[in-house]
Amino acid sequence: xxxxxxxQAVLQIISVIAPDEELTHVKSDVPLRDQLELDSMDFLDIVxxxxxxxxxxxxxxxxxxxxxxxxxxxYLAPKLKDK
Amino acid sequence: MNHHRRIVITGIGLTSxxxxxxxxxxxxxxxxxxxxxxxETRYMGKVLAGVCTYDPLKYQMKKEVRRxxxxxxxxxxxxxxxxxxxxxxxxALDKNRVGVYLGITEHGNVxxxxxxxxxxxxxxxxxxxxxxxxxxxxxxxxxxxxxLNMGITGPHYTIGAACAAGNAGVIQGAQMLLLDEVxxxxxxxxxxxxxxxxxxxxxxxxxxxxxHSDPTKASRPFDRDRNxxxxxxxxxVFVLERLDHAEARGARIYGEIVGYHMNSDASDFVLPNxxxxxxCMQTALKRAGIAPQDIDxxxxxxxxxxxxxxxxxxxxxxxxxxxxxxxxxxxKSFIGHAMGAAGALELAGNLPxxxxxxxxxxxxxxxxxxxxxxxxxxxxxxxxxxxxxxILNNSSGxxxxxxxxxxxxx
Numbered sequence: 304x305x306x307x308x309x310x311q312a313v314l315q316i317i318s319v320i321a322p323d324e325e326l327t328h329v330k331s332d333v334p335l336r337d338q339l340e341l342d343s344m345d346f347l348d349i350v351x352x353x354x355x356x357x358x359x360x361x362x363x364x365x366x367x368x369x370x371x372x373x374x375x376x377x378y379l380a381p382k383l384k385d386k
Numbered sequence: 387m388n389h390h391r392r393i394v395i396t397g398i399g400l401t402s403x404x405x406x407x408x409x410x411x412x413x414x415x416x417x418x419x420x421x422x423x424x425x426e427t428r429y430m431g432k433v434l435a436g437v438c439t440y441d442p443l444k445y446q447m448k449k450e451v452r453r454x455x456x457x458x459x460x461x462x463x464x465x466x467x468x469x470x471x472x473x474x475x476x477x478a479l480d481k482n483r484v485g486v487y488l489g490i491t492e493h494g495n496v497x498x499x500x501x502x503x504x505x506x507x508x509x510x511x512x513x514x515x516x517x518x519x520x521x522x523x524x525x526x527x528x529x530x531x532x533x534l535n536m537g538i539t540g541p542h543y544t545i546g547a548a549c550a551a552g553n554a555g556v557i558q559g560a561q562m563l564l565l566d567e568v569x570x571x572x573x574x575x576x577x578x579x580x581x582x583x584x585x586x587x588x589x590x591x592x593x594x595x596x597x598h599s600d601p602t603k604a605s606r607p608f609d610r611d612r613n614x615x616x617x618x619x620x621x622x623v624f625v626l627e628r629l630d631h632a633e634a635r636g637a638r639i640y641g642e643i644v645g646y647h648m649n650s651d652a653s654d655f656v657l658p659n660x661x662x663x664x665x666c667m668q669t670a671l672k673r674a675g676i677a678p679q680d681i682d683x684x685x686x687x688x689x690x691x692x693x694x695x696x697x698x699x700x701x702x703x704x705x706x707x708x709x710x711x712x713x714x715x716x717x718k719s720f721i722g723h724a725m726g727a728a729g730a731l732e733l734a735g736n737l738p739x740x741x742x743x744x745x746x747x748x749x750x751x752x753x754x755x756x757x758x759x760x761x762x763x764x765x766x767x768x769x770x771x772x773x774x775x776x777i778l779n780n781s782s783g784x785x786x787x788x789x790x791x792x793x794x795x796x
Binding site: 320321322323340344347348351354355 | 447448449452453508513514516517518
C-alpha cells in the first residue's frame with residue numbers, strides 16, 4: 304500500500320468508529336484526539352480493525368505510534384508494504 | 387393517605403412494534419393494528435417478530451448507537467420520551483435524585499451471539515473478540531446507557547425478572563420512591579431479544595414458537611388455534627414521582643400505583659402455576675385496599691401458548707369470580723411478546739382508558755378456546771365502559787415469577 308492508501312485506510316476505519324465526525328479537514332500532523340472525539344476504546348477499535356482488515360498487529364507499547372495520521376502512516380508503512 | 391407515600395405516573399415513553407408514542411400505540415390498539423412482521427434472523431431465516439421503528443438518532447449520536455446495545459438504545463429513547471412527556475425541567479433536576487430501574491428478561495445474549503459470529507469469520511481466533519463485549523453485556527447495561535446519555539447520577543440497574551420484568555421495573559421504581567431514595571424514578575422494561583436467534587430457536591424447540599402465514603394473525607392468545615409466542619422487541623418507561631412532588635410542579639398524572647405484588651411459583655422451570663397467579667393478584671388487591679369487584683380492566687399476560695393461557699384464565703376466573711363490571715383484554719395479540727418490555731407496554735396501552743373509558747380488545751380470536759372463556763373478555767373490537775377507575779396488569783415469566791401492578795385513576 305502507498306502512504307496515501309494507508310492514510311485513506313486509516314481514515315476509513317475512523318469513519319466507521321466515529322461516524323459523527325467530519326473527517327475532510329483532519330490535519331495529518333495533529334494528534335487525532337486533539338481534532339476528533341476519540342477515546343481509548345476507539346483506539347482499541349482502530350487496532351482491532353487493522354487486525355481484521357490487514358492482519359496487522361499493533362502491540363500495546365506501540366499505540367502511541369497511532370497518534371496522528373502522519374505517525375500512523377510512518378508506523379504502518381513497513382507493515383503494509385506488501386498489502 | 388400522606389401524599390409523600392403515594393406514587394403516581396407522570397410521564398410515558400415507549401416504542402412498540404405498532405407505535406413509537408403512546409398516542410400512536412393507543413390509536414393502533416383501538417384500530418386493531420398489529421405490529422408483527424416477517425423478520426430475518428441469523429441461522430433461522432425469516433421468523434415472525436414484533437419490530438420497533440423508532441429513530442435511535444433522535445436522542446443518540448451514531449457513535450453511541452454503535453458502541454451501545456439495542457436494549458440501551460431502546461431504553462434511552464423511552465426514558466427521553468418519558469421525561470419529555472412528563473415535562474420535567476431537566477436542567478433543574480437534581481440528577482443525584484433520579485433513578486433508572488429497567489426490567490429485562492435477559493441481556494447479553496444478542497451481544498454474545500454477535501461476537502461468536504464475528505470470531506467465526508476468523509477461524510474462532512479469540513483475539514478478534516471485541517473489547518466492547520463486557521461493557522455491552524454487564525447486566526446493568528441498558529440502564530447504564532441511559533445514565534450516560536442523560537447525565538443521570540442517581541442509582542441505575544436492571545431487574546432481571548423474565549417476562550414479569552416490566553411490572554418488576556415499575557414496582558422497583560415505586561419502592562425506591564417510597565424509601566425516599568430518589569425523587570424521580572424512570573421505571574419500566576425493555577427488550578432486544580429478537581436480535582438473537584437463540585430466543586426463537588429455544589421457543590421452537592419447546593414447541594412454543596408461533597407460526598402463521600399472515601404475521602398479523604400470528605399472535606392469538608385465547609384462540610383455539612393459537613400455537614405459540616411471537617417474540618418482539620420494545621420498551622416502555624414511566625416517570626414515577628411521589629404525589630406531593632408531582633403536585634408541586636403541576637404535573638399531569640396518568641394514574642396512581644396503588645397496589646403491586648411479586649411472588650414465585652416454586653413449581654416448574656417453564657410451566658405457570660395458576661394458584662400462585664391467584665395469590666399474586668389477591669395480595670396486590672389487598673395492598674391496594676380494594677376488592678376484585680373494583681377492578682375495571684385486567685390486562686392479561688397470555689402469550690398464546692396452549693397451556694399458559696389456560697392456566698392464567700383459571701387464575702382469573704378464581705380471582706374475579708363474581709365481578710360483573712371487570713373486563714379483560716390482551717395486548718400481545720397486537721404486538722407479540724415484548725419480553726422484558728411486555729408488562730410495561732401492556733400497562734401503558736391501557737392507561738388512556740382512564741380518559742376515554744375504552745377497553746382495547748384482544749384481537750385474532752376467531753374461535754375462543756372454551757378453556758379460556760372469562761366473563762367480559764373483550765374480543766376483537768374495543769368496548770366502551772361508563773367509567774374506568776382501576777386497572778390491574780398481570781405478568782409472569784419463566785422459573786415461576788409473577789408480578790401484578792394495580793393503577794388507580796386520579
